[in-house]
Amino acid sequence: MGYSRQTRRNRALSSVSTLLLCFLLCISEPSNAQSSPVFACDITGNPSLAGFGFCNTELKAEDRVTDLVGRLTLEEKIGFLGSRANGVSRLGIPPYNWWSEALHGVSDVGHGTNFSGQVPGATSFPQVILTAASFNVSLFEAIGKVVSTEARAMYNVGLAGLTFWSPNVNIFRDPRWGRGQETPGEDPTLTSKYAVAYVKGLQDTEGEDPNRLKVAACCKHYTAYDVDNWQNVQRYTFDAVVNQQDMDDTFQPPFKSCVVDGNVASVMCSYNKVNGKPTCADPDLLSGVIRGQWKLNGYIVSDCDSVDVMYTSQHYTKTPEEAVAKSLLAGLDLNCDHFTGQHAMEAVKAGLVNETAIDKAISNNFATLLRLGFFDGDPKNKPYGDLGPKDVCTVENQELAREAARQGIVLLKNSAASLPLSSSAIKTLAVIGPNANATTTMIGNYHGIPCKYTTPLQGLAETISSRYEPGCSNVACAEADLDSAMALAASSDAVVLVMGENLSIEQESLDRVDLFLPGKQQELLTQVAKVAKGPVVLVIMSGGGFDITFAKNDDKITSILWVGYPGEAGGLAIADVIFGRHNPSGQLPMTWYPQSYVEKVPMTNMNMRPDESTGYPGRTYRFYAGETVYAFGDGISYTQFTHRLIKAPGLVSLRLDQSHPCRSSECQSVDSIGPHCENAVKGRSDFEVHLNVRNAGDREGSHTVFLFTTPPAIHRSPIKHLLGFEKVRLGKNEEAVVRFKVDVCQDLSVVDEIGKRKIALGQHLLHVGSLKHTLNIRV
Structure with missing residues (x-):
């Protein structure tokens, strides 16, 4: 999501024009926020609506949609192609703003959600990258359920919509990406599992009609989107050159999981081009894959102003009308913002697109609103209709935010078991650093207004007497107050330094330029550690990783914690880990590279696999074999765990048809579809791996x-x-048995050079930690 150049130009209007625009919007386009919300098909308040078929809840959904579309004029239909949908008062349909956000809590970033005296804030969970570090699928879903409860509660009092453009399921491909914080990390499997669980939590159809939604989720940004603003390369004009192998192996799996496994209600196409075509105008990507292959039950929406961007910035079309027509014909249903609404009528008149295409798009939009109960009148006495302000920022919800942060925090170094600190042995604690008393920094981007904040300083001070020196006035830290910080450290029993970044360094439209701690932070950290008389704990608050080799190798820095952007309860969670009330279990969802990596790898190279001929090293733990500062999955505990293999096959034989060519000639691989995938492993295409896991600490x-x-x-x-x-x-x-079900054709297949899934024949190595097991697949 974001604003295009056109939107930024609009924001630069004169103050007089801006005031006039605000006045016009106020009288012509009511917000979702109102003291007495108006609901579509509210027959109780307007009995005449009972005669409209689209208001009749007894009819089939498709019949209701057909009835509604048939009652609209072309002009009215076009009003439903943009995110600020016009109401139709004669049909009892109020205006609706589609744009709401719920990345890690209900957000007021979109125009569809507002906070007020009734609901002044909502629970702000950790930024996604930290939640992903918990590797806890049940937690992902639990957070989604709380967020959707608070969203529905706000909708019922007119403060929010029902369509939330979250989650972000792009792969965190490059460590400099400013939006990596919004994602579940670099791995397609983790990202897919997160996506499905969070979507299910948001949509929360369990126990209800699967065609009914609590709120409608949206997986974004489709696809191969992960360059925002790097060395003047802008997301609006960037052409992501991606080979088919990487597309099907890395970039597409999370979106496919969203649609196929999560039954997500929406997918958002991105700003960038992929192999020369804007994603929002590519019929193969939209109609062909999302709606054709994956069978999306919902609507496809553009990132904000994407249709405008393909005309004004990418110059993909010669006229605005062509941009609107190409996107609609490609399969786009809804344009975030107003561009399509402004130019669709002229596109129809010019014969570039017909009314049937518009009917198809708005039918998908209306079908989604039907699943949400939008056309069912007042939500009282209906599913979720009893939710209200009392259900937002509850004690239980805020405790879940604290627990999520605790589970995600990653302990990367702990020399001589210096953590946890003993509150009885440590009498004075020095708390130092530009993020030590952070509030808004803790919630990252796409945030709302939290219920409250507990800063790291406040959290630590609740346990032990703490003294504070910022050391730097901000994270950029052009000058460090070394004398004050060093004096405090030298007179304290232990030191906690809370360093890292904030949205001035990494966020949407802002990619990083290097992997170093910003400004003078390294100098501050090193000098404070030199004079400290007790343990020195480095706490890093950030979305992306750093080259902190110096700290990793510095014996005076005894412990390192990465805490992401830990949300509203971040200070409490950090203190819980540092003082041992919670045993850390988070593990990195992304690789931490040395600075030398980014010095030779441009962000714009989309290839995942290495290229020996050019020295290109490849990306992520899956393809990069070079030096790392910390690796994907790194993270230690205050105890130790051991693994022992109990059950796993040593051989899998694929039973090919007599006519299969690999029965008579040597093959390296076979297709991952076909009769042999139903006949593997004694009539089944899956097997189980059983492991004994013991807490030996x-x-x-x-x-x-x-x-x-x-x-x-x-x-x-x-x-x-x-x-x-x-x-x-x-x-x-204590010990337990962990069971993995492995599908031979799905899990043990690889994507070949032309994008087809193949089962590699020969030896596969299964491994858990240092435990390794050889599995041979043959025909």
Whole structure:
């Protein structure tokens, strides 16, 4: 999501014009926020609406949609192609703003949601990258359910819409990307599992009619979108050159999972071009894949002003009308903002698009609103109709925000078991750093107004007497107050330095230029550590990783914690981990590279796999074999866990048809579809891996068990690939059995050079930590 150049130009209007525009909007386009909300088809308030078929809840959904579309004039239909949908008063339909956001809590970034005296704030969970570090699928869904409850509660009092353009399921491909914080990380399996769980939590159809939605989620930004603003390369004009292997192997899987497994109600196409075509005007990507192959039950929406961008910035079309026509014919249903609404009538008159295409688009939009109960009148006495302000910022919701942050925090270094700190042994604590007393920094981007904030300083001070020096006035830290910080550290029993970044360094429209701690932070950290007389704990608040090799190797810096952007309760969660009330179990969802990596890898190179001829090293743990500062999955605990293999096959035989060519000649791989995929492993295409996991330490803790595979080195396959993960909680000396179900044709297949899935024949290596098991697949 974001604003195009046109929107920024609009924001630069003179103050007089701006005031006039605001006045016109106020009288002609009411906000969703109102003291007495108006609901479509409110027959109680307007009995004459009972005669409209689209208001009749007894009819089939498709019949209701057909009835509504048939009652609209062409001009009225065009009013439903933009995110600020015009109401039709003669049909009892109020205006509706489609744009609401719920990335990690109900947000007021979109125009469809507002906070007021009735609901002054909503629960602000950790930014997605930290939640993903928990590797806890049930947590992903639980957060989604709380967010959708608060969203519905706000809708019922006229403060929010029902369509939320979240989550962001792009792959965190490059460590400099400013929006990596919004994503679940670099791995397609983790991102897919997060996407499905969060979507299910938001839409919350369990126990209800699957065709009814609590709120409508939206997976974005489709597709191969992960360059915002790097060395003057802008997302609005960037052409992502992506080979088919990387497209099907890396960029598409999370979106496919959203639609196929999560039954998401919407997909958002991105600003960028892919292989020369704007994604919002590519019929193969929209009609062909999303709606054709994946069978989307919902609507496709553009990123804000994307249709405008393809005309004004990309010069993909010669006229605005052509841009509108190409996007509609490609399969776009809804344009975020007003461009399509402004030019669709002229596009019809010019014969570039016909009314049937418009009917098709708005039918998809109306069908989604029907699933949400938008046309069912006042939501009282209906599903979710009893929700209201009392259900927002509850004690339970805020405790879940604290728990989510605790589960995501990653302990990267802990020399001589210096953490957890003992509140009885440590009498004075120095809290230093530009993020030590942070509030808004903790919630990252796409945030709303939190219920409240607890800063790291406040959280730590609740446990032990703490003294504070910022050391730097801000994260950019052009000058460091070394003397004050060093004096405080030298007179304290322990030091916690809270460093890192904020949205002035990384966010939408702002990619990073390097992987160093900003400004003078490294100098501040090093000098404070030199004079400290006790443990020194480095806490890094950020979305992306850093080259902190200096801190990793500095014996005076005893512990390192990465806390992402931990949300409204971040200070409490950080203190819980530092003082041992919570045993850390988070693990990195992305690789932390050395600075040398980004010095030789342009963000604009979309290739995932290495290229020996040019020295290009490849990307993410799946394809990059070079030096790392910390690796994907790194994270330690205050206890120790061991693994023991109980069950796994050593051989899988694929039973090919007599006519299959690989029965008579040597093959490296076979297709991952066909009769042999139903006949593998004694009549089944799956098997199980059973592992014994034991807590061998002296305290309770949670542990994520990762099952990776290293396939045979054919088709430029990954070095290793995450098949699955399970999180278990074990007491001291407790053990449990973790079971993974592995589908031979799906999980052990790789994508070949032309985008087809193949089962590699030969030796596959399954591994969990240091435990390795060889599996041979043959025909």
